[in-house]
Amino acid sequence: MTTGTLTNAVLEFPDNRLLIDLCGEYDRNLTDIESRTGVQILRRGNQLAVHGTEETIAAATEVLQALYERLEQGRDVDPGDIDREFRMGEEAQLDDQLEMFGAGPVEIKTRKKLIEPRTDAQKAYVTALFANELAFGIGPAGTGKTYLAVAVGVNMLITGQVDKIILSRPAVEAGEKLGYLPGDMKDKVDPYMQPLYDALNDFLPGKQLARMLEEKVIEIAPLAFMRGRTLSNAFVVLDEAQNATSMQMKMFLTRLGEGSRMVITGDRTQVDLPRGVPSGLADAERLLDRIKGISFNYFTGKDVVRHPLVAAIIEAYEADIARSS
Incomplete structure (x- = not known):
């Protein structure tokens, strides 16, 4: 009123x-x-x-x-x-990362559209992705962590800053046991990778994306497939990192090669690992937060850019956790 x-x-x-x-x-x-x-x-x-x-x-x-x-x-x-x-x-307070980038708009150019952060937290995150070789984006669903990371990856690919994009996720079921899935290996893992395909389809024309996937310029693979690789001159994203074990997280982080950028995204409230198995994301926060060249960016329910009800739902769950702790 x-x-x-x-x-x-x-x-x-x-x-x-x-x-x-x-x-x-x-x-x-x-x-x-x-x-x-x-x-x-x-x-x-x-x-x-x-x-x-x-x-x-x-x-x-x-x-x-x-x-x-x-x-x-x-x-x-x-x-x-x-x-x-x-x-x-509404968010007048900018941190040092925003001041580094300047007061003007932050834009990510892709083949299909221009992406602009909607909140100060998103703006600081995009700034960190361009400025650091290793960046973490941590926060609830719907805050644009993965979407913006993939957009920056596409931008760096089409501008020649990297030679390929590698997108990965732990193939962990979200609470439900689906059993054995039919088809070859690609058919089995694609359902877990679909959010990454969705983001890429927003930024690249269909035929160009299909060609890049076929030529391995863009790779989408489960986390388990990263072992033994050295990822050079690539933009690498690990999504849903809260579902990586500590050993998997260490393995993935040590894949970083010359000329590469790596982004780790996750939501600490949506861990689907078996009971008693610690999240590698939590270990990475604890061990790496003071290393120069690694950035940690955090999001809250205020940064949700999906339907307004999503923000309200997240805030309700966060308030319940705060009351019970």
């Missing part, structure tokens, strides 16, 4: 064509901003009249102007961009 003295502000936008894009189809962008701030927005020619309190008008105005500037730069505006403007505005 909005409190305080109600007032009005009028914003003028010189390019009516861009204003149409700013409003969105059936004014859906304005509706989104109204629901987030509690203001009312009316369009009059090339002007937007904003009705609300001084505080809510200021918040809505800041987002509207930032989105209009984005359109002036030739970029699109979609619901994700609106979400990012609100999140980045």
Whole structure:
């Protein structure tokens, strides 16, 4: 419920064509901003009249102007961009990694689209991926840990910074015992690797991705297949690392070769290892957190960029854990 003295502000936008894009189809962008701030927005020619309190008008105005500037730069505006403007505005405190990268936008160019972090934690994470040879991304589901890591990998591949991408996961069942799966080795492990395929399909055209997979420029393999390899000039991602044992984690980390980058992602609350088997991710945090050149980036429920209910669900579980500990 909005409190305080109600007032009005009028914003003028010189390019009516861009204003149409700013409003969105059936004014859906304005509706989104109204629901987030509690203001009312009316369009009059090339002007937007904003009705609300001084505080809510200021918040809505800041987002509207930032989105209009984005359109002036030739970029699109979609619901994700609106979400990012609100999140980045709310999180004013930047850490040293963000300052290293500068105040401007962080962008990841891929063959199919331009990826931009939506939260400060995501921005710091992407910065760390470009700046460090070994980076950890730790936090709940839906925070973009794997998605952003794969995007950076694709960017480095298409710009020639690495020669290949290697994506890996422990082939651990999430609570259910599925028994023996039919088919050859690829058929058996592909269900575990599907999230990695999904991310790649977002960044590379289908035919190009198929060719890269066939030519082993991009490899997707279970963690067990990494033993004995030296991974040079590659961008390497270990996903769902909380399900790697301590020995598996050590084995994987020591695969790092010359000219390579390695990213480890995981969620400490979703360990599917047998009872009594310690997670290699927890051991890595404990042993490696002070080594120069290794970065640790952490996410919370506030960084979830899936459906808003996902963030609420994660926060409910986190609150329950806090009460019981």
